[in-house]
Amino acid sequence: MSKAWLDELTEVVGEQYIQTKKSSLIAYSFDATPNFQALPDAVISPKSTLEIQQIVKICAKHHIPIVPRGSGTNLAAGTTPTQGGVVILFTRMNKIIELDEENLTITVQPGVITETICHTVEEKGLFYPPDPSSMKISTIGGNINENSGGLRGLKYGVTKDYVLGLEVVLANGEVIRTGGKLAKDVAGYDLTCLLVGSEGTLGIITEATLKLIPEPESKQTLLATYDSIEKAAETVSSIIANKMTPATLEFIDQPTIKAVEDFSQVGLPTNAQAVLLIEQDGPAQLAERDIQTIEQLAVTHGAINTSIAETETEAHNLREARRTALSALARLxxxxxxxxxxxxxxxxxxxxxxxxxxxxxxxxxxxxxxxxxxxxxxxxxxxxxxxxxxxxxxxxxxxxxxxxxxxxxxxxxxxxxxxxxxxxxxxxxxxxxxxxxxxxxxxxxDPHNIMNPVKMFAKSTRKRVVVK
Amino acid sequence: MSKAWLDELTEVVGEQYIQTKKSSLIAYSFDATPNFQALPDAVISPKSTLEIQQIVKICAKHHIPIVPRGSGTNLAAGTTPTQGGVVILFTRMNKIIELDEENLTITVQPGVITETICHTVEEKGLFYPPDPSSMKISTIGGNINENSGGLRGLKYGVTKDYVLGLEVVLANGEVIRTGGKLAKDVAGYDLTCLLVGSEGTLGIITEATLKLIPEPESKQTLLATYDSIEKAAETVSSIIANKMTPATLEFIDQPTIKAVEDFSQVGLPTNAQAVLLIEQDGPAQLAERDIQTIEQLAVTHGAINTSIAETETEAHNLREARRTALSALARLxxxxxxxxxxxxxxxxxxxxxxxxxxxxxxxxxxxxxxxxxxxxxxxxxxxxxxxxxxxxxxxxxxxxxxxxxxxxxxxxxxxxxxxxxxxxxxxxxxxxxxxxxxxxxxxxxDPHNIMNPVKMFAKSTRKRVVVK
CATH class of the missing domain: 3.30.70.2740 (Alpha-Beta Plaits)
Structure with missing residues (x-):
């Protein structure tokens, strides 16, 4: 460990929480995106906002790049340490700080796994809707940095729609707090919204207060099978045109169906050209009424088969099968x-x-x-x-x-x-x-460009030949 | 008209659309906020984004302040021309450009009156929820600049939740377009969200694409009367704790009740200490079920009287009475x-x-x-x-x-x-x-600080004596 700034960082977190061995560095040299790889100089696991402030101040002084990393599930090379520097892990900042049932908020550290949040609030009859396919392993900090979507976006929106407030360490090592447990706040620019989806390029998120909503009372799941992509797409348009807003409205083409079925064996029709997986939630009567209307629309627009899941297990399996699409295709x-x-x-x-x-x-x-x-x-x-x-x-x-x-x-x-x-x-x-x-x-x-550099902004734009 | 830059501006819009007479300037020297007044140098009514670009380029060259103004209904001195300069009106940019029923969007110029948008989309069975009390006269451009709320915020959110895309003239006179007819977009920083609520200090909004949702099928309206503020507040808490999300949940105290009743004569109980005006919308059965549950909660928490509006006229009158609160109090x-x-x-x-x-x-x-x-x-x-x-x-x-x-x-x-x-x-x-x-x-x-200067940022912060 020859670099002076590494010694300074070690002093902040202790030797146990900074990795500089080649084998460790390789493990954090890539994320879920193929063909992007670069070695960091160190991987560090701070335990608090204060430690992160100290780390950032050291990195700012020496102009060392900082790459905040959740579970590295992102698919856009958002967490590769392209210019080396320090990868910050949040494995020690993974606590749920408070679940506030009066204000319907949950306050968490960035290292909490997304699914843990969902399960924690469900126990209280509450609901955190954003559900990226990676939710079993992704962290909420990563979700916020990427403004993650998911299968419930149509009805419930994406991560940004649920972030009420943030604590953020800026590039100068100072801390700001944005928003709060507030349904409305127009005091100055909406920094919360700006920071969500900023991919770690503006600051390091160290705490978040998320909005919760009441858990839907029930759920209905429909699978519609098509012999053409157009008919599936027409069904999607007709659902919207009929003023329906399903909770989930997923499209799967034939090659994906086949890969998923080989992987999950839930009974998907592998010879279909396309399927739609449609869910509606809400009070039982309403969810049932909607799913029946949607089933009728599917039939009208040429579905060759439709079936409503009869049990929650069956529905769950269909949903989980859809979530495995990437893993299933990755086997091929x-x-x-x-x-x-x-x-x-x-x-x-x-x-x-x-x-x-x-x-x-x-x-x-x-x-x-x-x-x-x-x-x-x-x-x-x-x-x-x-x-x-x-x-x-x-x-x-x-x-x-x-x-x-x-x-x-x-x-x-x-x-x-x-x-x-x-x-x-x-x-x-x-x-x-x-x-x-x-x-x-x-x-x-970030005047010195130390916050996740070379992300979002390329040295040059690809030439585009616009053919109209 | 001695100033050269005024001649340049006149050349852009034509003499008919620039006002420089004292009497005209006085009319735009204040907005709905008491005790803030300053004369602009000119009031200008461009007809297009291109004209606004030309205006901004002239103002940028001469470092002239620009104050975009809708109907001036804001209550924070957001549109007073504090440092003189040019007030831009959008009276000639008041067209609905497109209502897209397939993508559930409406694209509008900034001068459209908010209520016009609501009525236009309702004719197609669609719904634009943000409803500031001033919606009959406020413009959508003003609403976006202020991120206006309204009576339906609890269930439906505020203006920012419905702005999908913007066209904006920057302080250098160049145009950017943000977002689009897209449910999801994470290409770069969320400039749309940043610009909403930026109070005209970052750029001039010249077009907006708004998200629409299906119109709720029915609505129920409840008035609950209390002899103490605490009981009304407890009811509010219990509604949330019972996982209900009413469309509207308004609180009115005794002095306001009296003023509103004197003004509107809709039959409010003028001797009550507080009333809650609660609305639920959705499919008829659901709205009815919810409003009955809420009525029960109100009674349990000490309401001395509750009544559900029996006709839409009765409900409408209650809602409109609440909307007149400011006007009613202003008479006193x-x-x-x-x-x-x-x-x-x-x-x-x-x-x-x-x-x-x-x-x-x-x-x-x-x-x-x-x-x-x-x-x-x-x-x-x-x-x-x-x-x-x-x-x-x-x-x-x-x-x-x-x-x-x-x-x-x-x-x-x-x-x-x-x-x-x-x-x-x-x-x-x-x-x-x-x-x-x-x-x-x-x-x-805005490096030259020409975009609505002296708004949001004061010369100095008021001293705060924190008593804990």
Missing amino acids: SPTTILEDATVPRSEIATMVNAINDIAKKHNVTIATFGHAGDGNLHPTCTTDLRNEDEWERVEQAFEDIFEKAIELGGTITGEHGVGEMKSPYLEWKVGEQGLQVMKQLKQAF | SPTTILEDATVPRSEIATMVNAINDIAKKHNVTIATFGHAGDGNLHPTCTTDLRNEDEWERVEQAFEDIFEKAIELGGTITGEHGVGEMKSPYLEWKVGEQGLQVMKQLKQAF
């Missing part, structure tokens, strides 16, 4: 790229067909599933990054997918974040002036 | 100050009692009503600003109220904004570091 090949191009929901069918055309054009394998109700698709490529020729075609295909999403009024990322991976494409969505504003904002918060 | 005296201190909802009773104690201590008259479900109270002082001695006591009283709100974990403003009026108190809520970050952010967006 050495490398899996899961993207999250998002379009206005009226463009779902157009986008799915475009993805399939793009896959054909570049001769790559892409399965697609996702949150149809949100227009948020997950085109997933099973490939092998050691095959250089194919890898290049995969990159070309995703570039085409991003371009198509933008052309349809969509975005390059609906819930995964920009990270390092999509940073060359950010300008496609926000424009030159938008990117300029974001860079100025970053500069205002 | 030459000057009315309506504040919006907000606390965690568990602190409602403590806060109302504290307000009454503070009024007594300073010998001033304060009536209180507000959105109890949100912890958002409107202590309203009827006074006369020509009475210098009393005016000083009024200011002292509100200072005490802000301090108490902060002490209870609340905020100085729940839905009105900071403006010029509350700028000396912003640091009380956000802290020295928080204020510093906000100033840096303002500097990043």
Whole structure:
């Protein structure tokens, strides 16, 4: 340990909580995103906001990059220590500080596992809706930094809709507290909202107060099977047009169905071209009424089969099967790229067909599933990054997918974040002036660029050939 | 018209759309906030984003302040042209651009009246929930700049929860577009959220895409009468504790009841110490079930009378009566100050009692009503600003109220904004570091400080004597 700043950091947390051995550094050199890797100089596990302040002050003095990391489940290379420096873990800051049943809030440290929050509040009849597929292992700190979505977004929104207040250590080591246990607060700029989804580039979140809502009384689960993607997409449009807001409205295409069924064996129809997994929750009568109306709409729009889960076990298995889509597809090949191009929901069918055309054009394998109700698709490529020729075609295909999403009024990322991976494409969505504003904002918060550098902002934007 | 920059502006919009006569300037020298007034140099009514860009570029070149103004209904001196300059009106940018029934969005220019949006979407069975009391005359641009709340906030949230995308002219005259018709978008920082509630200090909103939801199928309205404030507050707590989320949960104290009844004559019990106006919406059976449960809770917690409106006319009258609270109280005296201190909802009773104690201590008259479900109270002082001695006591009283709100974990403003009026108190809520970050952010967006200057940030913070 030759570097003086490492000694300073060790003094803050104690030798036990700083790792500098090569073997440890390698473990934190990548996250769930293929093809992005870089060694940090140290991995540190502070126990308190105060220790984080001290760490940041040392890093600020020496201009050392800081990468806050939850469980590293993100899919946009948001937590790779691209420029080395210090990876901060929150494994020792994983406490639920307070569950306030009067104000319907829960206050947590960033290291708490998302599912732990869900289970804790459910015991009190309360509900924390954001449920990214990784919720069993992802941390709430990671979810907040990425503004994670999930399967319940259509009706309940995403992480940002549930963050009421934050404690944040700024790039100068000072602490701010934003918001509070408040349903409404317009005192100054909405820093809470700005920090949610800022991918660790503006500050380090050290505590969060989350909004809870009453738990829905009951839930109904419907599986609708189609012999064409268009008919599934038409059903999605008709549900919205009929003023229904299901809790979940998931689309799964044939290759994904097959992979999931092979993996989970819950009885999905592997010869169907598409299925919709639809859930409605609320008071029993209402949920039943809605799911029946939705079933009728599915039939009207050409579903070849529909079935409402008869038991909670059956419903749970369907839901969990959907959650395993990434793991199931990942078994098929050495490398899996899961993207999250998002379009206005009226463009779902157009986008799915475009993805399939793009896959054909570049001769790559892409399965697609996702949150149809949100227009948020997950085109997933099973490939092998050691095959250089194919890898290049995969990159070309995703570039085409991003371009198509933008052309349809969509975005390059609906819930995964920009990270390092999509940073060359950010300008496609926000424009030159938008990117300029974001860079100025970053500069205002973090003048020495030590907070998760090289994320969100690329050295250069990929050239875009707009074909209209 | 001696100033060269006025000639330049005239060239942009034409003589017809720029006012520089003293009589016109006086009309725009103040907004709905008492005791704040300053003459602008010109009042200008552009017809397009392009004209606004040209106006901003001229103002940027000459360092002329720009004050965007909707209908001037704000209560925090958010639109007084404190440093002169140009007031921009949106009377010619008042078109509904598109109602998209497939994606459930409406795209509007900033000058559209809020109520017009509500009525337009209701014709299609859709719902735009944010409903500030001023909605009959306020503009959507003003609502977005102030992140306006309303009576339906508890269940449906506030303006920021419905803004999906913005077109904004920056301080350099360039245009950015944020978000879109997208349920989810995490491409870069959430500029949409940051701009909502930024009070015109970061840019000029020239277009907005708003989220719509299906219109609730039915509505039930309950009036509960109390002989003590505590019992009303206990009812509020018990409703939340029983996992109910009413659409509206309004508190009105005795002085407000009396003023409203004198004004509206809808049959409010003028001898009651407090009433709660509670509404639930949704499918008929559910709304009925909920309102009956809530009625039972009101009785259990000591309501001396409860009544469910039997007709929509009766319900409408009660709702409209509540909306007239400010107008009704304003008739009582030459000057009315309506504040919006907000606390965690568990602190409602403590806060109302504290307000009454503070009024007594300073010998001033304060009536209180507000959105109890949100912890958002409107202590309203009827006074006369020509009475210098009393005016000083009024200011002292509100200072005490802000301090108490902060002490209870609340905020100085729940839905009105900071403006010029509350700028000396912003640091009380956000802290020295928080204020510093906000100033840096303002500097990043608006380096020459031409965008609504002297709003949000005061020259100095009021000294706060924290008594614990």
